[in-house]
Amino acid sequence: MNKNWSAFNIVSVVFGFTFLYLPIVLLIVYSFNASKLVTVWGGFSTHWYSEMLSNQGLMDAAWVTARVGLLSATVATVLGTLAALTLVRHTRFRGRTLFTGMVYAPLVMPEVITGLSLLLLFVSIGFERGFWTVSLAHITFSMCFVAVVVQSRLVSYDMSLEEAAQDLGCTPFEAFYKITLPVILPAVIAGWMLAFTLSLDDLVIASFTSGPGATTLPMKIFSQVRLGVTPEINAVCTVLIGFVATGVIIASLINKRRMVNNARTDADI
């Protein structure tokens, strides 16, 4: 046992993690509640999960959310990676200060303002609100997060590898695709996952930019929560938590295995 880990330290760590996890655990436990009252335990039941699956409105919203998430995360990853390349490599071009500002500003912009400004844009160009406007909005704010994640990896990357590939006859794009991309891939994947979960989570920006027929899952959950807490929402939340947690754990396991493999190949050389 580490002699520095005093009882006080242990208590504060246990307290901190209880605070972080107890509400989530309670939410999950009460999704299996047979009683209709969320806060009174009426025995174990999976009733609310079947109720959730037969709720057409919820299922439609889940489908919209999945499509918006997949589309926006993918486009945001491409644009964000390009933005990261620009930030790290192209230190001199006209309007670089503006570019840097535009990449970082959305990170600190309150969601209500991002939502409002995009809505005003869509209204003034007469773009009908719905699936596409939500996707465009999600791409715009999540590409900045992708850019930051990929940038942090690119900073430590040795550019001479790519230069060597170009000297050996690769076009700049080939050199990027064959040499740089595999190296920064973990960061790109992490960026995609971040963009996907940001899109999955977003309530405020979607509420501003969405139109009829494109209600996302958070919007649906929000409108039901305003009417009161129900075990059915607990069930939806539990499924979402399970989905995201599984994704994060699988990703970190893959990452770990890659690192072990890399260490092994390095040792072989």
Added chain:
Amino acid sequence: MGSFFKRITIGLPYFWLCILFLLPFLIVLRVAFSEPVLAMPPFAPQFDLSEGWQGFVQSVSQFTTYNFQFVFEDSLYTNAYLSSLRIALISTLLTLAIGFPLAYGMARSPMTIRPILLMLVILPFWTSFLIRVYAWIGILKPEGLMNQFLMSVGIISTPLRIYNTEIAVYIGIVYSYLPFMVLPIYATLEKMDYSFVEAARDLGCSSIGAFWKITARLALPGVLAGCFLVFIPAIGEFVIPELLGGSQTLMIGKTLWSEFFNNRDWPVASTVAIILLAILVVPIVLFQNAQARATEANR
């Protein structure tokens, strides 16, 4: 670097952000200086983007500061800004009070369990904000789990009224933003050389004295970063005050939302947004300066 690939690398994200970030922002600015009218969209004068830059310039020349006067004169808005700042500040201090011991305990923990603890702090980042706030409703409600527990144990005899008050908002913000506080503090404490504290103790410092003179001082950059990372987003927060704070809790994000969705007053909503951004610039610049100083010190 090939010129075509380079042009795409810079041009594509640049173009995208100009159209979907810069232009919308300019429109908000323009609408903030427009008059509200009963029409769709509800502001005047309309500007026609089909006339291009000229049309934009022309519409800029007919602006009115009516909305700014309105927002500054109505105490509702001033109170909402002040109360947002107050709630964000109190929540930041509470987050620090819970986050620092947690980060400190993690940094002192045995090497073998540190990656697991770190993972446990990061994991809530990935789970939905909305869900985590929702989870508290069931706990804090008058007939909720906390009151049930406290009453069954016999600590209280009547339910505590926390849900739909400012206290619930504090709890929500502390809970949602705790990882933002813990991670930067943990990062500085983990690098810290603990032998400094031991040396101070050997030289006669009390353990509390050594903590203030050594640990607290070395952790200061992390503490500052954590505080800004909680304070800045907390000011414009909407979901937490809406779901936990009830109608009496005043925060500017909520005001903007209801101005837009309930009153359909787009010019005032835009004005509220512009003033909010002007307020946010102060902590953001301070944060950047603190970060720059921290990087400088690390060199």
